[in-house]
Amino acid sequence: MQRVNVGLLGCGTVGRGFVELLGRERERIRARHGVDVAIRRILVRDAAKQRTGINPALFTTSAIDVLDDGCDIIVELVGGVHAAGAFVRRALRNGHDVVTANKALLADSGRELFATAQTHDARIGFEASVCGGIPIIGALQRGLVGDRIDSITGILNGTCNYILTRMEQDDIELADALLQAQAHGFAEADPSLDISGVDAAQKLRILSELAFGPMTMRLRVHGIGDVTRAEIEQARSRRCVVRHVAAARRVAGGVELRVERRELPESHPLAAVRDETNAVVVRGRAVGEIMFQGKGAGSLPTAAAVLADVVGLAQRNRMRVLT
Numbered sequence: 001m002q003r004v005n006v007g008l009l010g011c012g013t014v015g016r017g018f019v020e021l022l023g024r025e026r027e028r029i030r031a032r033h034g035v036d037v038a039i040r041r042i043l044v045r046d047a048a049k050q051r052t053g054i055n056p057a058l059f060t061t062s063a064i065d066v067l068d069d070g071c072d073i074i075v076e077l078v079g080g081v082h083a084a085g086a087f088v089r090r091a092l093r094n095g096h097d098v099v100t101a102n103k104a105l106l107a108d109s110g111r112e113l114f115a116t117a118q119t120h121d122a123r124i125g126f127e128a129s130v131c132g133g134i135p136i137i138g139a140l141q142r143g144l145v146g147d148r149i150d151s152i153t154g155i156l157n158g159t160c161n162y163i164l165t166r167m168e169q170d171d172i173e174l175a176d177a178l179l180q181a182q183a184h185g186f187a188e189a190d191p192s193l194d195i196s197g198v199d200a201a202q203k204l205r206i207l208s209e210l211a212f213g214p215m216t217m218r219l220r221v222h223g224i225g226d227v228t229r230a231e232i233e234q235a236r237s238r239r240c241v242v243r244h245v246a247a248a249r250r251v252a253g254g255v256e257l258r259v260e261r262r263e264l265p266e267s268h269p270l271a272a273v274r275d276e277t278n279a280v281v282v283r284g285r286a287v288g289e290i291m292f293q294g295k296g297a298g299s300l301p302t303a304a305a306v307l308a309d310v311v312g313l314a315q316r317n318r319m320r321v322l323t
């Protein structure tokens with residue numbers, strides 16, 4: 001049995017989900033995978049906040065208490081670029097493996113962080129950073145390495161998809177659909193990164209680097225901020241739907257990345273992807289088209305991806321010790 005001590009940075013939506021899921025699944029993971037995952041410390045901003053069901057003695061507001069406490073894996077669920085980046089750098093320099101759900105940090109400093117990890121013989125797990133509970137990172141890193149990927153096309157932002165679906169089904173304008181998304185917890189109070197297409201572009205870039213390697217990438221981003229009910233009605237009159245599509249494909253001299261609204265025939269596989277659901281279609285030369293679809297965000301689905309990375313890294317480390 002391998003014991004893995006986790007230092008958890010952040011106990012918000014995903015952090016709380018991670019604690020809950022680990023509570024449910026710890027015994028099964030011990031029995032089935034030979035890894036016993038335990039949380040040693042949890043970093044938060046406000047240690048006095050009520051967090052039902054979690055031992056209050058685990059909380060600290062000092063990052064050093066978590067980062068320099070000899071944990072085996074640091075799980076970063078703080079979000080943002082600056083503080084999270086400093087925490088991840090310190091963890092990697094300490095030689096700790098890191099698991100993160102933070103696509104913004106990877107988009108901002110991914111190359112530097114992976115280089116730091118390599119220098120210090122540490123690893124970064126980031127399955128949760130793109131499409132929450134859909135295991136698309138693992139598929140591109142492992143399952144599909146035998147094939148050459150020609151294109152990736154997906155609905156990578158649940159907020160935009162929820163808004164477009166509501167506009168289509170309820171005949172409402174963008175502002176009202178956004179209010180519904182916020183009321184149901186599918187959009188942040190400040191939804192600008194989603195609406196502008198930047199969030200989807202960050203995710204597409206991460207997927208493209210995995211699928212195509214370090215190639216010249218040309219990126220064009222257009223959000224949904226100017227979509228109108230009339231546009232959606234016109235699409236419907238042509239038996240089409242409007243979707244916010246992120247697409248990457250090989251072109252002469254590199255890879256072209258486009259994030260934009262597209263009118264898709266109702267028979268298109270992505271047309272059937274509704275509400276906050278995410279989907280990714282990968283086209284490989286040998287395997288043809290593969291479609292992944294599921295919950296792209298949310299507390300437990302995202303936590304499941306984080307926990308999978310923790311178990312995967314622990315198993316990998318055990319193999320290194322044994323060989």
Ligand SMILES: NC(=O)c1ccc[n+]([C@@H]2O[C@H](COP(=O)([O-])OP(=O)(O)OC[C@H]3O[C@@H](n4cnc5c(N)ncnc54)[C@H](OP(=O)(O)O)[C@@H]3O)[C@@H](O)[C@H]2O)c1
Pocket residue numbers: 009010011012013014015043044045046047049076077078079080083101102103104128129132296297298299302
């Ligand atoms: N929410 C989702 O569905 C989802 C899906 C995929 C990926 N992600 C990614 O997962 C990460 C976490 O998201 P979230 O929704 O769980 O965020 P969140 O609910 O805002 O939680 C953030 C947590 O980090 C703590 N924190 C923030 N800044 C801190 C600082 N400077 N020092 C110490 N603690 C700090 C907060 O402490 P307090 O609780 O004391 O305020 C809180 O516990 C982000 O990178 C996000 O992009 C989220």
